[in-house]
Amino acid sequence: MDTPDPNPTRPDPEGEPEEIPLGQRLFERPFLLLIVGILIMAVFYTGWGLYEITSLTPAPLP
Amino acid sequence: MSASDSQGVAASLFRTCPSTGLEVHGPAERLIRAHAVVATVMLLVGGIAALLVLLTRWQVIHLLDAAWFYRILTVHGMNMLIFFIIFFEMAVLIFAGPLLLNCRMPAIKTAWGGFVLMVGGMLLVQWAMWTGNADVLFTSYVPLQAHSHFYLGVILFAVGTLVTVGIFFATLVVAKREKTYEGSVPLVTFGALTAAIIAVITLLHGAAIYIPTWLWSMGFMEVDAQVYRMVWWGLGHSSQQINVAAMVAIWYLLATLTVGGVVLNQKVSRIAFVLYILFISMASAHHLLVDPGFGSAWKVWNTSYFMYMAVLASMIHGFTVPAGVEMGMRLRGFTQGFFGWLKRAPWGDPGFSSLVLSVVVFGFVGGITGVTFGTEQINIIAHNTLRIPGHFHATVVSGTAMAFMGVTWYVIPLIFRKRIAFYPLVKIQPYLFAFGMLIFSLAMTFAGTFGAPRRLWDMTYSGAPFDVQYSPAMDIIIAVMAIGGLMGIAGGGIYIVSTVWSVFFGKPLPAGEEAKYADSIPAGLVKRPWTEVPETDEDPEAPGRFGAVPGTVVLVAIFFVAFIVYYFANWALLSFTWQVG
Numbered sequence: 231m232d233t234p235d236p237n238p239t240r241p242d243p244e245g246e247p248e249e250i251p252l253g254q255r256l257f258e259r260p261f262l263l264l265i266v267g268i269l270i271m272a273v274f275y276t277g278w279g280l281y282e283i284t285s286l287t288p289a290p291l292p
Numbered sequence: 293m294s295a296s297d298s299q300g301v302a303a304s305l306f307r308t309c310p311s312t313g314l315e316v317h318g319p320a321e322r323l324i325r326a327h328a329v330v331a332t333v334m335l336l337v338g339g340i341a342a343l344l345v346l347l348t349r350w351q352v353i354h355l356l357d358a359a360w361f362y363r364i365l366t367v368h369g370m371n372m373l374i375f376f377i378i379f380f381e382m383a384v385l386i387f388a389g390p391l392l393l394n395c396r397m398p399a400i401k402t403a404w405g406g407f408v409l410m411v412g413g414m415l416l417v418q419w420a421m422w423t424g425n426a427d428v429l430f431t432s433y434v435p436l437q438a439h440s441h442f443y444l445g446v447i448l449f450a451v452g453t454l455v456t457v458g459i460f461f462a463t464l465v466v467a468k469r470e471k472t473y474e475g476s477v478p479l480v481t482f483g484a485l486t487a488a489i490i491a492v493i494t495l496l497h498g499a500a501i502y503i504p505t506w507l508w509s510m511g512f513m514e515v516d517a518q519v520y521r522m523v524w525w526g527l528g529h530s531s532q533q534i535n536v537a538a539m540v541a542i543w544y545l546l547a548t549l550t551v552g553g554v555v556l557n558q559k560v561s562r563i564a565f566v567l568y569i570l571f572i573s574m575a576s577a578h579h580l581l582v583d584p585g586f587g588s589a590w591k592v593w594n595t596s597y598f599m600y601m602a603v604l605a606s607m608i609h610g611f612t613v614p615a616g617v618e619m620g621m622r623l624r625g626f627t628q629g630f631f632g633w634l635k636r637a638p639w640g641d642p643g644f645s646s647l648v649l650s651v652v653v654f655g656f657v658g659g660i661t662g663v664t665f666g667t668e669q670i671n672i673i674a675h676n677t678l679r680i681p682g683h684f685h686a687t688v689v690s691g692t693a694m695a696f697m698g699v700t701w702y703v704i705p706l707i708f709r710k711r712i713a714f715y716p717l718v719k720i721q722p723y724l725f726a727f728g729m730l731i732f733s734l735a736m737t738f739a740g741t742f743g744a745p746r747r748l749w750d751m752t753y754s755g756a757p758f759d760v761q762y763s764p765a766m767d768i769i770i771a772v773m774a775i776g777g778l779m780g781i782a783g784g785g786i787y788i789v790s791t792v793w794s795v796f797f798g799k800p801l802p803a804g805e806e807a808k809y810a811d812s813i814p815a816g817l818v819k820r821p822w823t824e825v826p827e828t829d830e831d832p833e834a835p836g837r838f839g840a841v842p843g844t845v846v847l848v849a850i851f852f853v854a855f856i857v858y859y860f861a862n863w864a865l866l867s868f869t870w871q872v873g
Contacts, residue, residue, distance in 0.1 A: 257562055258476055260464055260485055267489045267569040268496065271526070275574050275594050276497070279522045282586045 305396070310803040311706055311817055320390040320397035324383045324707055325795075326407055328700075331379035332791055334414070335693075338371030339784045342777070350774040351752060351767070361749040362427045369430025370421065373688065374449070374531065375414050380696050381487060381538045382410075382456045387707075388484030388541065389463035395472040398462045406455030409448050416445030429747065431528060434505060434520040443506035450498045457488050457495070479555055479562065483541025486565040491534045493573050497526030518585040529576035532684070535692040536606070537568050539654070542695045543613045543647060549702055550644035550814070551637060552821030553620035556612050556841075564612075567605035571598045578662075581671040588668065595666045603663055610655045611848055615841040617647075622841075623825050630843045641815040642718050646698025649726035654691030657733050658683060660855050670862045673869055676747075679740030686733040689780070694726055697787050701814050704791065710798035711812040714790045721790070725783025731776025739769045741865070 256262065305318045344364045347355040356364060390397040397403065420426035425439035432438060464485070467473060477485070501523040508515040544561070547553025555561055577594035580586055621633035628635075638644045661683040665674045674680060701718065704710050712718055742763045744751055753760050801809060810818045838845040 253559070253563075254476065257482075257566060260461060260489075263485070263566065263569050264461075264489045264492060267573075268493055270570050270598075271493050271530075271573045274598065275576060276500075276523065276526060278590055278593075279577075279580075279586065280519065282590050283516070283518050283522065286585060 309706060311806065311820065312822075314391055315394045316707075317390045317396050319400045320386050321707055323397070323400075323403055323407065324386045324391075324703075327379050327383035327386065328703065328707075329795065330411060330414075331376050331383065331696075332788060334371045334376040334379060335784065336788050337418075338368055338376055339781060339788065341365075341368035341371060342784075343781050344368075346774055346777040346781070348749065349751070350770060351750075352771070354750070356749075358749045359424070359427065362429065363421065363424060365747065366427060366429050367418075367421050370417060373430060373528075374446075375417075377535055377688070377692065378449075378453055378491075378531070379410065381491070381534055382407075382453065384538050384542065385456065385460040385484050385488055387703075388478075388481045389460045389467075392478050392481050393463065393467035393473050395463065395467040395470055397459065398466050399459055403456060403459050406452040406459070409452030409455065411452075413445045413448030413450070413452060416441045416448065418445075420445065431524065432505075433524075434508070434515045434517050437509055440506055440509040443502050443509055446498065447502050447506060450495045450502070453491065454495050457491050460484070460488050476558075476562075479558060480541045480545045482562055482565055483537055483544060486568050487534045487537035487541065489569050490530060490537055490573060494527055494530035494534060497523055497530065501527065518583065521583065522580060522586075525576040525579045526573070529579060530573040532688055532692075533568070533572045533575070533602075535688060536572065537565065539650065539692045539695045540565075540606075540609045540613070542699045543609065543651060544616070546643050546647040546695070546698055546702075547613055547617050547620065548822045550641050550647060550816040550821070551617055551620050552624065552825065553613075553616040554623070556615050556619060560608060561612050564605040564608035567601050567608075570601065572602035572605070574598050575602065575662075575666065578666050578671070581666075581668050582675045591668055595668065600663075603659075606655075606659055610651065610659070610851070611844065613647075613651055614847060615844040618841045618844050620821070624821070630838075630846055634843060638815045640719050642701045642722050643698045643814045643816055645719075645722040646694050646701070646726075649722055650691050650694040650698065653686055653694070653726055653730055653733075655851060656854060657730065657737075658687030658691050660858050661737060662687060663855075664859050664862050667859075667862075670866055673862075673866055674740065676745060677740035678736045678744040678746050681746050682733045682736030682740055685729060685736065690726055690729040690733060693784075694722065694729075697725065698722065700787070700791055702817065704794045704798070705801050705806075705813045705817055708795050708798070709801050709803075710794045711801050711809050712790060712814075713793035713798050713812075714786070715812045717786050718790050721783050721786040723783075724786065725780055728776050728779025728781070728783055732773055732780055733776075735769050735773035735776055739766065739773060742766055742769065744770070 306315045307318065308314070309316050341364045344356060345361070345368050347353045348361050348364075386397065386403075389395075417426070420439045420442035426432070426442040428436040428438045428442070432442070464477070464481075467477075476482070501520060504513060504515050505520065507513045544553075544555065574594040577586075577591055581591055581595060617637075618633050621637065626633040626636045637648075661679070665671055665680065665683060701712060704712055740746070742765065743760075744762070744766065799812075801813065806813060806818050836842055
């Protein structure tokens with residue numbers, strides 16, 4: 231698994247640790263991106279779509 | 293074996309690429325070769341099928357009978373949209389993982405197992421299609437039923453693909469743990485990660501629908517036709533979004549390799565890739581816009597609101613890639629006027645011409661038509677007409693396949709260590725292929741606008757109990773479409789002949805002797821523009837009236853004008869069809 235870096239800083243040549251921005255730290259977690267990507271599709275497209283189909287009222291046959 | 297012996301064996305598996313300086317893991321390189329070779333064979337099969345379909349849709353020739361038309365159309369769709377593309381994409385993942393990250397590829401035997409599953413599944417599908425047991429087209433809509441081996445083959449292929457994608461993720465973990473790179477992964481690898489994530493989303497939908505359909509084909513259960521369409525498009529359309537992400541990653545790679553293009557802003561480009569991860573797969577709902585089973589809220593949310601975030605992402609890449617090329621050229625002293633950099637660009641390098649043509653046709657034709665057809669109201673006049681294949685031939689063929697072809701001209705010398713056969717012909721290949729496909733796509737779009745249906749064996753409806761009258765221009769448009777298609781097929785033929793000959797019978801490219809063989813490898817490999825930025829007296833970044841990349845700003849403005857004109861022209865067309873009041 232992609233373990234989070236407990237100390238999200240990088241060494242600076244001048245000695246001062248450079249803080250890595252939050253967005254960059256998030257983007258460096260491939261499994262987080264994977265889970266969020268699957269979830270959005272599963273909820274809004276597939277889940278909602280299935281709900282739409284299953285909640286259709288059957289048309290009365292002539 | 294001692295620990296030092298093991299390290300020695302591990303180290304001996306690597307070679308240093310003389311052109312790029314990358315440490316290349318031998319087993320990974322062999323996997324790239326295997327996937328690339330099978331992808332090319334699939335392109336050949338799909339290309340032959342394309343020729344047969346084209347010569348049937350061209351009513352003057354009308355080559356195949358109805359049964360064989362639908363059979364070959366199925367072959368064309370499966371080989372081009374699934375097998376060629378995904379085998380190539382797996383090669384891209386392996387390149388962007390172990391090779392660009394300078395690390396070993398884990399689980400080599402498992403990776404070969406995945407490859408064998410993909411090939412085995414593909415062969416099962418081929419058997420079902422060619423024997424007439426799967427005349428169900430690419431979509432295989434239920435209740436059309438194929439032989440159970442067809443569905444089983446797709447499932448095996450998907451499992452094999454998932455294995456390779458899983459190993460790509462494992463490679464990211466290995467590279468990070470073994471600290472084979474500094475900072476963030478390269479942008480090209482990030483693009484490949486985006487493609488890998490979309491591939492997982494795609495393949496999960498594939499499993500969710502093909503496993504029940506396989507059981508249905510053996511009589512074990514029922515499958516609802518509407519549920520099938522909805523879940524299947526989570527596979528069918530999203531698989532083409534893997535292409536988009538992989539194609540954009542290749543754009544950035546080709547920009548670097550061919551002219552030393554720079555990434556203007558890593559943050560912006562990565563945000564655009566993340567927008568793909570989050571929103572692009574939802575565009576699957578495009579295909580269900582005229583289905584009665586879904587409400588407008590679901591349709592608008594999936595195809596419009598969220599999809600525009602993915603459109604925004606494409607427009608970001610559509611700006612940053614040419615802007616990166618322009619900046620790279622300006623840094624090398626090509627600062628004259630708006631387009632001096634473009635005039636002096638290496639147009640004879642097939643990698644560069646493929647890059648430019650891929651970006652332009654994908655954006656101007658594929659992108660604009662795709663967004664327009666994704667509008668619920670406009671979709672009603674485009675659905676199931678030739679406008680739809682006109683759109684996706686501009687995206688998948690002129691965009692993705694063109695980019696894949698362009699990068700192949702670099703893969704052959706870099707990975708296979710061979711010179712390119714028939715190189716003078718290869719230099720014109722991108723132009724022949726791209727302009728052929730451009731004519732083909734535009735003619736299809738016009739034919740669709742005049743009401744020509746897609747997928748149909750006989751668009752004259754001969755023998756039907758009704759009469760269909762097309763515009764008198766239709767015959768000419770279809771003939772133009774056929775000529776464009778034949779040009780594209782000729783371009784594809786040059787690609788296949790040259791790549792196969794280069795790989796299997798080509799002359800070797802000795803390390804460090806690129807300059808000596810400049811007449812048979814792309815110019816980028818001789819000049820290596822990515823290695824240094826020559827000094828220039830002018831400040832290329834000094835922002836003028838139109839910013840630091842004025843040429844790209846002008847090109848983007850032209851794009852927006854084209855977009856607006858086409859979008860509103862379609863609303864005008866809709867108003868002619870559907871008059872209110």
